[in-house]
Amino acid sequence: MLTDRQKMILRAIVRDYTNNGMPVGSKALVEQLPVHVSSATIRNEMAVLENAGLIRKTHSSSGRVPSIQGYRYYVDHLVKPDVAKTNDIDLIKTSLGGDFQKIDEIVAQSAKILSDLTSYTTFTLKPELKDSRLSGFRLVPLGNRQVMAILVTDNGDVENQTFSVAHRVTSDQLEAVVRLINDQLVGLPLKDVVEKLKVQIPAEISRYMQQPEGFLKIFGDVLTRAAQERFYVGGRMNVLDFSEQNDIESLRSIYSLIDHTDDFAEVLGNPSNQIQVKIGDEISNNDLLRNYSLITATYDVDSHGQGIIALLGPTRMPYSKMIGLVGAFRNELARKLIDYYRHLDE
Amino acid sequence: MLTDRQKMILRAIVRDYTNNGMPVGSKALVEQLPVHVSSATIRNEMAVLENAGLIRKTHSSSGRVPSIQGYRYYVDHLVKPDVAKTNDIDLIKTSLGGDFQKIDEIVAQSAKILSDLTSYTTFTLKPELKDSRLSGFRLVPLGNRQVMAILVTDNGDVENQTFSVAHRVTSDQLEAVVRLINDQLVGLPLKDVVEKLKVQIPAEISRYMQQPEGFLKIFGDVLTRAAQERFYVGGRMNVLDFSEQNDIESLRSIYSLIDHTDDFAEVLGNPSNQIQVKIGDEISNNDLLRNYSLITATYDVDSHGQGIIALLGPTRMPYSKMIGLVGAFRNELARKLIDYYRHLDE
DNA sequence: TTTAGCACTCAATTAGGTTAAGTGCTAAGA
DNA sequence: TCTTAGCACTTAACCTAATTGAGTGCTAAA
Numbered sequence: 001m002l003t004d005r006q007k008m009i010l011r012a013i014v015r016d017y018t019n020n021g022m023p024v025g026s027k028a029l030v031e032q033l034p035v036h037v038s039s040a041t042i043r044n045e046m047a048v049l050e051n052a053g054l055i056r057k058t059h060s061s062s063g064r065v066p067s068i069q070g071y072r073y074y075v076d077h078l079v080k081p082d083v084a085k086t087n088d089i090d091l092i093k094t095s096l097g098g099d100f101q102k103i104d105e106i107v108a109q110s111a112k113i114l115s116d117l118t119s120y121t122t123f124t125l126k127p128e129l130k131d132s133r134l135s136g137f138r139l140v141p142l143g144n145r146q147v148m149a150i151l152v153t154d155n156g157d158v159e160n161q162t163f164s165v166a167h168r169v170t171s172d173q174l175e176a177v178v179r180l181i182n183d184q185l186v187g188l189p190l191k192d193v194v195e196k197l198k199v200q201i202p203a204e205i206s207r208y209m210q211q212p213e214g215f216l217k218i219f220g221d222v223l224t225r226a227a228q229e230r231f232y233v234g235g236r237m238n239v240l241d242f243s244e245q246n247d248i249e250s251l252r253s254i255y256s257l258i259d260h261t262d263d264f265a266e267v268l269g270n271p272s273n274q275i276q277v278k279i280g281d282e283i284s285n286n287d288l289l290r291n292y293s294l295i296t297a298t299y300d301v302d303s304h305g306q307g308i309i310a311l312l313g314p315t316r317m318p319y320s321k322m323i324g325l326v327g328a329f330r331n332e333l334a335r336k337l338i339d340y341y342r343h344l345d346e
Numbered sequence: 347m348l349t350d351r352q353k354m355i356l357r358a359i360v361r362d363y364t365n366n367g368m369p370v371g372s373k374a375l376v377e378q379l380p381v382h383v384s385s386a387t388i389r390n391e392m393a394v395l396e397n398a399g400l401i402r403k404t405h406s407s408s409g410r411v412p413s414i415q416g417y418r419y420y421v422d423h424l425v426k427p428d429v430a431k432t433n434d435i436d437l438i439k440t441s442l443g444g445d446f447q448k449i450d451e452i453v454a455q456s457a458k459i460l461s462d463l464t465s466y467t468t469f470t471l472k473p474e475l476k477d478s479r480l481s482g483f484r485l486v487p488l489g490n491r492q493v494m495a496i497l498v499t500d501n502g503d504v505e506n507q508t509f510s511v512a513h514r515v516t517s518d519q520l521e522a523v524v525r526l527i528n529d530q531l532v533g534l535p536l537k538d539v540v541e542k543l544k545v546q547i548p549a550e551i552s553r554y555m556q557q558p559e560g561f562l563k564i565f566g567d568v569l570t571r572a573a574q575e576r577f578y579v580g581g582r583m584n585v586l587d588f589s590e591q592n593d594i595e596s597l598r599s600i601y602s603l604i605d606h607t608d609d610f611a612e613v614l615g616n617p618s619n620q621i622q623v624k625i626g627d628e629i630s631n632n633d634l635l636r637n638y639s640l641i642t643a644t645y646d647v648d649s650h651g652q653g654i655i656a657l658l659g660p661t662r663m664p665y666s667k668m669i670g671l672v673g674a675f676r677n678e679l680a681r682k683l684i685d686y687y688r689h690l691d692e
Numbered sequence: 693t694t695t696a697g698c699a700c701t702c703a704a705t706t707a708g709g710t711t712a713a714g715t716g717c718t719a720a721g722a
Numbered sequence: 723t724c725t726t727a728g729c730a731c732t733t734a735a736c737c738t739a740a741t742t743g744a745g746t747g748c749t750a751a752a
Contacts (some may be wrong), residue, residue, distance in 0.1 A: 025714050038726050043715070061715050061732040101509045101564075136489050142498045143482050144690055148506070152488045158508050160494070163447045164690065219448075237601050250587050255583050311561050344490055344510065371745050384695050388745070407701040407746050 002052070007078060008033065009045050011056055014066050014074045018316045023063030023102040043341065068315070071293070075277045075319055082324035088117055089328055092313040096336045103127075103156060106340065109292060110309065110333050115235025117325055120242065120313035121258070122234040127305035127337065134193050137181045137219075139174045147174065151222045153190065155304060156344050159226040163218045169209065176208040177215065181221045190227045197223070229265045231308075233258060242314040245293060253288050268310050271296040275327055280315055291315050297326045304341050309333065347576060348398070351530060352422060354379065355391050356400055360412050360420045364662045369409030414626045414661070417639070421623045421665055428670035434463055438675055444683045449473075449502060452686065454578040456655065456679050461581025463671055466588065466659035467604070468580040469614060473651035473683065478503065480539050483527045483565075485520045493520065497568045499536065501650060502690055505572040509564045515555070522554040523561070536573045543569070575611045577654075588660040599634050614656055617642040621673055626661055637661050643672045645680040650687050655679065 002010070012033055016024045026039040026046060033042075046064055054070035057063070065073065095113045100106045107126045114122040118337075136152040145167060150160045184201065185193050197220060205212045236258070243251055256262055263338045267284050275297045283289045289312075296310045311326055348356070356381055362370045366380070372385040372392060379388075392410055395401045400416035441459045453472040460468040482498040491513060496506045507540065511520075530547065531539050543566060551558045560584045582604070589597055602608055613630050621643045635658075642656045657672055674680045 014645065023714090027714080039714095040726055040728095041715095041724085044725085047716080057715085059733055061713075062734080063714065101507065138485055138486055138488070140484055140496060142484070142496065142504060144502065146498070146502065146504065146690075148496060150486060150488065150494060152492070156490065158488060158492065158494065160506060161447065162504050237598055240597060251586055252583055308548065344492070369745090373745080385745095386695055386697095386747095387693085390694085393747080402745085405702055406745075408703080409745065 002049075005035065006045055006049060009042065010037070010049055010066075010070060010075075010076045013055055013064055014071065014078070014319075015281060017065050018318045021316060023058055023065050025063035028063070045226055058344060065156060066316075068282075071279045071315060071319075075279070079319050079323065081327055082320045084324050084328035088325065089332070091117065092329055092332045100340065101277055102158070103337065103340065104232075106333075106336060107307070110196075110329070111232040111234030113234070114309060114311065114325075114329055115238060116312065117329070118311055118322060119235070119238055120163050120311050120317070120322075121236060121238050123231045123264075123308075123312070124234070125229060125231045125265075125268065125308040126157075127155070127301045127307040128229070131189055131305070132188055133189050136186060137178060139178050141171055141174065149222050151219075151226055156341070157226060159222045161218060161225075162224050163214075165215070166211070173208050178203060180208070181219070190223065194220075194223060194227065228261075230261060231265060231268065241314075242317075250288060257284075257288065266298040267294070268296060268308055271298055271308065274298055274330070275323060277319065277323070291321075293317055295322055295326050297330045298331045299337075301334060301337045301341065304337070307333075307337075351381065352391055352395060354381070355388065356395055356412075356420060357424045359395075359401055360417065360424070360665075361408055363411050364664045367662060369404055371409035371410050374409070414628075417625045417661060417665075421625070424660065425665050425669065427673060428666045430670050430674035434671065435461065435674055435678070437531075438678045442678055446686065448504070450578075452679075452682060453653070456675070457578040457580030460655060460657065460671075460675055461584060463675070464657055464659065464668060465581070465584055466657050466663070466668075467582060467584050467609075467660070469577045469654075469656040470580070471575060471577045471611075471614065471654040472503075473501070473647045473653040477535055477651070479535050480531050480532055480639070482532060482548055483524060485524050487517055487520065495564055495568050497565075497572055499572060501688070503572060505568045507564060507568050507571075508540060509560075511561070512557070519554050523551060526550060526554070527565070536569065540569060540573065543607075549673065572673075574607075576607060577611060577614065581688075585658075588663075596634060603630075603634065613640070614642060614654055617644055617654065620644055620676070621669060622685070623665065623669070639663055639665075641665075641672050643676045645676045645683075647680060647687065648684045650683070653683075 009029060012029055013024045015023065016028065017034070029042050030037070030039045033125040046055065049070075050057070050064065052149075054073055055064040056067045056070075058065060072101045089211065091139060092113060094110065096106065098109075100109070103126050107124045111124040114124070132153040132155040134151070135154040138148075138150040140148045140150065142148055142162065145164045146162050147165050148160055148162045150158065152158050181201070184204070185196060188196070197216065202216060205216070236255070239251065239254060243254070257267075275295065278294045278296070280290050280293070281287055283292060283294045291314060292312055293315045294310055294312050296308060298306050298308055300306050309326065309330060311322060311343055356374060358375055359370045361631065362374065362378070374389040375388050376383070376385045395416075396403070396410065399413055400419055401410040402413045402416075404411060418557050438459060441455065442452065444455075446455070449472050453470045457470040458470045460470070478499040478501040480497065481500040482496075484494075484496040486494045488494055488508065491510045493511050494506055494508045496504065498504050526549070529537065530550070531542060534542070543562065548558060548562060551562070555561065582601070584599065585600060589600070603613075621641065624640045624642070626636050626639070627633055629640045630636060637660060638658055639661045640658050642654060644652050644654055646652050655672065655676060656681055657668060659668065
């Protein structure tokens with residue numbers, strides 16, 4: 001258990017280090033702390049904090065930097081989220097104020113805004129789709145032999161894909177297929193649709209088509225895409241600024257992690273509480289992200305589920321500011337989306 | 347005018363330097379050249395080449411590296427494109443052999459393959475669309491108030507966008523609009539469509555709709571997107587490997603150049619001959635790309651126009667190998683696309 | 693025209709010395 | 723028991739000088 005003074009010192013060390021990036025010494029602390037003690041006293045306290053594993057030295061006679069556990073303690077017990085600047089809130093409001101045609105546009109734009117605001121790399125997921133249901137399916141002949149398949153969910157999400165059909169397929173056949181799917185599958189959760197697609201449907205569809213495999217594959221693809229959790233990335237290149245740039249190889253790995261959708265969707269995970277901070281190897285068990293922190297926040301869109309926004313920066317980020325920003329952003333985004341759905345449903 | 351021996355030396359310097367990245371000295375040259383002269387003789391010849399501006403020293407007593415002009419001379423007069431390895435050709439054939447649903451998929455995949463093959467960053471443009479014509483337009487109601495607009499060109503390109511319409515718009519009205527557009531605009535080159543969209547159409551459309559502005563904007567957006575030259579990028583992150591990595595700031599600029607579609611489409615330009623090499627500031631007049639070279643190649647898809655593939659690497663790239671690869675790739679891609687169109691048209 | 697020989701240049705590395713920031717410890721004071 | 727002044731010690735960072743090695747240009751002779 002730390003004394004109040006020790007907490008104050010730890011807080012000061014984290015603050016100073018996240019601002020200046022240089023190990024913090026006892027003298028510097030004496031000057032910025034409101035207590036009147038000597039540097040020797042601070043040194044004694046620092047020794048205690050070091051024994052507790054909360055701070056460490058970079059070499060035997062250096063100042064101290066927070067350890068992972070130190071950041072952890074700071075974030076869990078000491079940090080006070082900043083109230084976002086009205087400037088920033090205005091910027092968020094303006095950027096989200098535009099006239100969007102799709103949820104995806106809003107969510108993608110969100111990643112961009114948040115990365116501009118923070119100078120870090122950001123991720124956004126739209127409200128989760130796991131329980132969304134199929135609400136419509138269309139096949140639109142485009143001339144030649146091209147057909148567009150369109151799938152709509154009750155969340156307002158739209159997925160589409162064009163494909164070519166065999167010459168002999170008539171538009172009557174296409175309509176029959178559409179009717180079949182709409183009759184049998186609309187209203188079902190997407191995962192049930194995936195299930196039925198494997199057994200029941202192929203049999204029925206073959207009444208109307210000789211070789212339904214190609215078509216079923218397309219439908220499956222669109223379905224998979226609609227059911228897949230995808231996230232948008234903002235400020236990709238910001239990693240360049242805050243990574244310890246010496247190591248090109250690890251930069252590459254980080255990018256490949258980010259771009260390999262499934263893996264990183266896992267990392268973003270399903271945060272339980274509203275704003276959560278993962279530090280260093282808490283993010284994922286490989287130590288690629290040892291010097292990074294991830295702030296994750298959920299946002300609620302009433303009956304339309306819960307989305308995620310996240311922010312990847314260096315472990316030595318100004319947590320209070322960033323947590324404040326993420327919090328403010330989350331609120332604005334939720335408001336915007338609730339508004340969007342309201343307009344759509346009315 | 348260079349003597350044969352001077353040409354041989356220049357070629358050897360470029361080859362050695364592009365392979366090893368270190369300035370080439372007279373002794374090293376003596377060892378690898380098939381002529382039996384002393385290093386002093388080579389030095390004399392090197393002095394001639396230096397006076398001609400074809401090679402330069404990095405400091406007063408260093409070996410030589412090719413100058414921009416040296417590379418230029420090498421590429422124009424000395425390089426012999428390698429015959430691509432059968433390995434690589436097989437890889438290209440396999441990767442392009444899949445079952446693609448859209449041209450865009452093929453062209454995007456091409457960028458990826460070529461970047462894997464070369465370890466550089468690559469760009470691909472599909473056969474140019476400037477003269478393509480509108481061949482169809484659809485509006486598909488998706489339920490709620492969402493509608494998908496679909497535009498098809500006679501090149502087989504499909505663009506689509508979903509948008510929301512005002513409550514009171516009926517499907518009769520939508521159909522009237524679709525009929526109007528198909529009657530009036532199908533068969534026209536896209537740029538004429540853009541033109542008519544500004545004057546004639548708004549008047550006519552207002553017979554069916556009270557406030558056509560929103561709708562016209564959507565149609566305009568889709569149209570613009572269909573008419574826009576977009577390119578695909580492969581191996582973005584490869585820049586990390588071959589840029590002189592010290593300079594994060596210039597890395598950022600390069601990425602922002604690449605991602606800012608219009609600017610870079612300009613850079614890719616309209617190469618006149620089939621394979622063209624731009625070196626250093628020949629690429630663009632800012633000196634961001636001073637240490638880069640761009641190999642551009644066109645590919646012909648018969649009546650469906652001409653596309654571009656390009657490859658961005660360091661000035662000190664192995665030109666003979668890369669030119670060979672680009673040439674081979676261009677042929678395979680052209681073949682694939684001709685095949686694709688043939689299937690579509692038949 | 694070619695070549696051996698030689699003085700010269702410069703980047704890269706190594707070694708040694710200095711400085712400044714910071715620590716831990718001790719012993720004395722409150 | 724807590725705090726503090728004082729001091730010896732450690733280390734990274736910086737600077738300087740010396741050494742090495744690859745390579746050059748030039749000269750004079752073959």
